[in-house]
Amino acid sequence: MPELMQFLFSGVTVGAVYALVALGFTIIYNASDVVNFAQGEFAMLGGMIAVFAVSAGMPLPLAAVVAIIVTGLIGIGLNKLAIEPARGAPVVSLIIITIGAAIFIKGATKLIFDKQLHRLPAFSGDTPIQLMGATILPQSLWVIAGAIGVFIGLWLFFTRTLIGRAVLATSNNRLAAQLVGINIKWVMTLAFSLSAAIGALAGVLITPITLTSYDVGIALALKGFAAAMLGGMGNPKGALVGGIVLGLLEAMTAGYISSQYKDAAAFIVILMVLFFMPQGLFGLKSTDRV
Amino acid sequence: MINKTLTTKALTGILALGLAGTTMAEIRIGSTLSETGPASFLGDPEAKTLRMLVDEVNAAGGINGEQIDLIMYDDAGDPNRARTFATRLIEDDEVVAIIGGTTTGTTLAIMPMVDEAEIPFISMAGAIQIIDPVQPFTFKTPHTDRMACARIFDDMQARGITTIGMISGTGGFGSSMRDQCLDIVGDYGIEVVADERYGGQDADMTPQLTNIRGKDGIQAILNPGFGQGPAIVTRNYSQLGIDLPLYQSHGVASQGFIDLAGPEAAEGVRLPGTALLVGDQLDDNDPQKSVVLDYSAAYEAEYGMPVTTFGGYAHDAFRLLVDAIERAGSTESQDIRDAIEATDGLVGTTGIYTMSPEDHLGLDISAFRMLEIRDGGWMLAD
Numbered sequence: 001m002p003e004l005m006q007f008l009f010s011g012v013t014v015g016a017v018y019a020l021v022a023l024g025f026t027i028i029y030n031a032s033d034v035v036n037f038a039q040g041e042f043a044m045l046g047g048m049i050a051v052f053a054v055s056a057g058m059p060l061p062l063a064a065v066v067a068i069i070v071t072g073l074i075g076i077g078l079n080k081l082a083i084e085p086a087r088g089a090p091v092v093s094l095i096i097i098t099i100g101a102a103i104f105i106k107g108a109t110k111l112i113f114d115k116q117l118h119r120l121p122a123f124s125g126d127t128p129i130q131l132m133g134a135t136i137l138p139q140s141l142w143v144i145a146g147a148i149g150v151f152i153g154l155w156l157f158f159t160r161t162l163i164g165r166a167v168l169a170t171s172n173n174r175l176a177a178q179l180v181g182i183n184i185k186w187v188m189t190l191a192f193s194l195s196a197a198i199g200a201l202a203g204v205l206i207t208p209i210t211l212t213s214y215d216v217g218i219a220l221a222l223k224g225f226a227a228a229m230l231g232g233m234g235n236p237k238g239a240l241v242g243g244i245v246l247g248l249l250e251a252m253t254a255g256y257i258s259s260q261y262k263d264a265a266a267f268i269v270i271l272m273v274l275f276f277m278p279q280g281l282f283g284l285k286s287t288d289r290v
Numbered sequence: 291m292i293n294k295t296l297t298t299k300a301l302t303g304i305l306a307l308g309l310a311g312t313t314m315a316e317i318r319i320g321s322t323l324s325e326t327g328p329a330s331f332l333g334d335p336e337a338k339t340l341r342m343l344v345d346e347v348n349a350a351g352g353i354n355g356e357q358i359d360l361i362m363y364d365d366a367g368d369p370n371r372a373r374t375f376a377t378r379l380i381e382d383d384e385v386v387a388i389i390g391g392t393t394t395g396t397t398l399a400i401m402p403m404v405d406e407a408e409i410p411f412i413s414m415a416g417a418i419q420i421i422d423p424v425q426p427f428t429f430k431t432p433h434t435d436r437m438a439c440a441r442i443f444d445d446m447q448a449r450g451i452t453t454i455g456m457i458s459g460t461g462g463f464g465s466s467m468r469d470q471c472l473d474i475v476g477d478y479g480i481e482v483v484a485d486e487r488y489g490g491q492d493a494d495m496t497p498q499l500t501n502i503r504g505k506d507g508i509q510a511i512l513n514p515g516f517g518q519g520p521a522i523v524t525r526n527y528s529q530l531g532i533d534l535p536l537y538q539s540h541g542v543a544s545q546g547f548i549d550l551a552g553p554e555a556a557e558g559v560r561l562p563g564t565a566l567l568v569g570d571q572l573d574d575n576d577p578q579k580s581v582v583l584d585y586s587a588a589y590e591a592e593y594g595m596p597v598t599t600f601g602g603y604a605h606d607a608f609r610l611l612v613d614a615i616e617r618a619g620s621t622e623s624q625d626i627r628d629a630i631e632a633t634d635g636l637v638g639t640t641g642i643y644t645m646s647p648e649d650h651l652g653l654d655i656s657a658f659r660m661l662e663i664r665d666g667g668w669m670l671a672d
Contacts (some may be wrong), residue, residue, distance in 0.1 A: 003500055006530070010496040017493055115330055117518050119550050126552065128529045135496075135529050210493040211518040211550055215328075219491035255497035259457075259486045 002133030007255035008248070009131075013140040015247020017210060019147040020202035021224025022231065022239035024195050026154060029234045031167045031191035034094045038078060040221025041105040042199025045071045047212035048109055050204045051118040060121065068200040074105070075196025079189050102217060109214040122208040139208045146205045147240060150198055154236040167191060171234075230270050232283025241281060246270070316359040317352075317386060317621050319344075319611065320379030322400065323604075324392035327366035333392040335601030336414055337362060339585075340389065342592050343608045353615050361385060365396055372396035376403040386621050389607045391415050394462075401428050410627040412610060414603040417466065421650040429630055429650045431606040431640055433562075433658060435463075435514075438540045439471035441562040441658040442512060443478040445671070451509040451535070455484035455502035457495065457523060459515030463541050467514035483508060488519055495519075496526045503532055510534050516541040521550035528555035535560065543567055543599050543661070553666030560671055562658040566602045566639045567668045577637045585639055599640075606638030 021043055028036040046067045053063035082097050089097075123142050128135035157164040169177040170187045178184055203212065210216070223246070231242025246266055253265040273281065321340060324333035344360045352358060361383045363375040372391065379385045380403060388404060391397030391413035397420055404411040404427045411428050413420050418434040446454065458468035468485075475482055483505045486498035502511055511534055513523045520542045527536055536559050538547070543563035548556050565572060569582035585605050589597045613636050614629035615621065633645040633652060641657020662671040 003504065006500045007497050010494045014492075014494045115334075116546065117521070117550055119521075119552075126525075126528075126554065128531070135531070137529055206493070210491075211521060213518075216491065251494070251497050254486075255501060259488060259498045259501075263489060
């Protein structure tokens with residue numbers, strides 16, 4: 001029983017990390033159908049900027065805010081400099097642009113900061129919380145709370161606000177959205193800045209657990225992408241559930257089958273799910289009117 | 291067009307003059323290191339160390355009165371580039387010896403080139419394949435994984451540990467060391483009852499550690515790995531409150547590891563490391579003490595950052611070469627090679643080197659010091 005609890009705690013911790021990154025994919029995807037592969041770099045930037053702000057003497061909360069704002073501005077820059085000029089290009093080209101941007105951000109971070117690994121201090125100390133014979137770190141609770149908080153925020157944003165609906169409308173039909181008076185350029189800028197900010201928040205929250213360096217972005221983006229696909233791309237609920245399920249799958253495989261095959265087992269389950277439910281667990285079936 | 295030709299001719303002329311000037315009384319030493327790229331945390335301190343030492347030797351009058359001309363290229367960890375640069379060093383720069391090969395990959399790419407050209411080559415990479423079987427012109431300075439395993443198992447034996455669990459990274463370093471350790475563990479009467487793995491970017495290893503802890507009669511945990519993995523394993527080990535001895539590998543023997551894992555979590559962790567980490571704790575009559583302290587002081591004064599084990603490998607490679615040229619009294623590649631092979635008792639930062647035709651590393655496992663982390667710093671464990 002304590003073993004099972006420990007595997008559950010591990011799975012939820014890792015799952016919440018994946019979910020936070022996966023949630024960052026949703027806004028840009030909903031605004032433009034683009035899967036932003038620079039999303040992992042936003043998380044890396046959040047962590048790295050916070051680390052260097054703290055080492056420059058800033059208190060942790062202020063450093064976190066600075067990291068989120070700066071990364072948000074970088075997100076806007078990415079949209080203005082790389083995505084907007086290629087406005088007419090097909091979605092696949094835009095996705096490739098985001099991959100290029102990811103490589104660029106990674107290289108620039110290496111030059112501006114350094115090549116070392118870094119860690120942020122845990123927000124509420126490192127004393128593990130004991131529960132039913134298993135332990136969980138307070139920082140894991142921060143990550144889980146962060147994932148749930150971002151999920152609720154996004155859900156309210158897309159269902160309860162006019163701007164959120166405008167974002168959905170833009171993705172649904174650009175021309176029609178423009179005709180009813182939605183400023184598409186502005187919606188895209190908003191989408192990139194919010195996604196970048198969510199990515200940075202994820203980076204700040206997870207760095208005390210996962211550590212960070214200039215090159216962690218790709219691995220984060222891939223796991224987050226897998227989680228988002230499993231849950232259903234574009235749906236905040238899918239990102240949250242997909243992330244947690246992926247984390248639990250890995251932890252249970254490592255715990256009960258073999259740590260050698262935990263990544264493989266997780267991906268086999270994802271493939272199976274996508275085979276029977278191509279839209280993911282919570283993805284909406286898209287209906288195109290002819 | 292005419293202008294261009296003229297410029298080219300003029301440039302060639304200047305180059306020729308320059309070359310003529312340098313060949314007068316200079317020893318040309320070549321180097322190709324991974325100063326940038328994924329192995330830059332190894333290559334960067336190596337390059338800094340070589341530059342510093344060459345300046346030092348030249349300022350003191352050179353080797354046997356001849357100045358050293360160091361020609362250095364950056365292969366960025368790419369074996370193809372390393373091969374190209376090795377060719378350039380041999381054919382265009384006409385160096386008498388090469389120090390380089392930051393990684394096992396680049397070293398293996400350089401080895402056939404130096405063998406054919408018969409130029410002595412000292413590598414700073416870890417793998418045992420570099421010196422086993424022995425290639426006549428290739429030498430190396432760092433310990434092998436196998437020796438690290440042997441040193442750890444020695445220490446376990448001394449503490450009466452017979453049943454252990456292993457948790458290894460899936461990266462090149464972790465996998466290779468895991469294989470070497472499993473290969474020799476039987477010789478020490480130690481049984482591995484758990485063999486867990488983790489990926490290089492994993493965020494939590496508590497499931498693996500929980501399983502290892504649950505094994506009957508388990509007495510210690512060994513973690514071969516590199517990068518953030520060992521730091522996370524150490525943090526998880528402390529989170530779970532496991533009170534078994536935890537052994538890490540020489541791959542994380544740096545202050546950075548203690549900072550990442552946190553001093554509380556890392557308290558009591560043991561690993562095999564070089565004398566460089568504990569220079570001031572060495573016994574006063576330890577022959578390595580002055581070498582290690584001199585190198586640390588010079589490096590810190592020059593670059594304002596602490597020395598690393600990897601820079602120490604470059605220090606030892608350079609000292610081996612200088613010592614060999616001095617003894618050979620010649621700058622012919624063949625004479626230098628023979629002199630390196632005859633190295634006897636050269637004190638470096640990694641250990642004391644005694645080469646032979648059968649041994650092109652020249653270290654034994656006594657050069658590995660068993661270190662323990664105490665109060666956020668390194669202590670000699672024995």
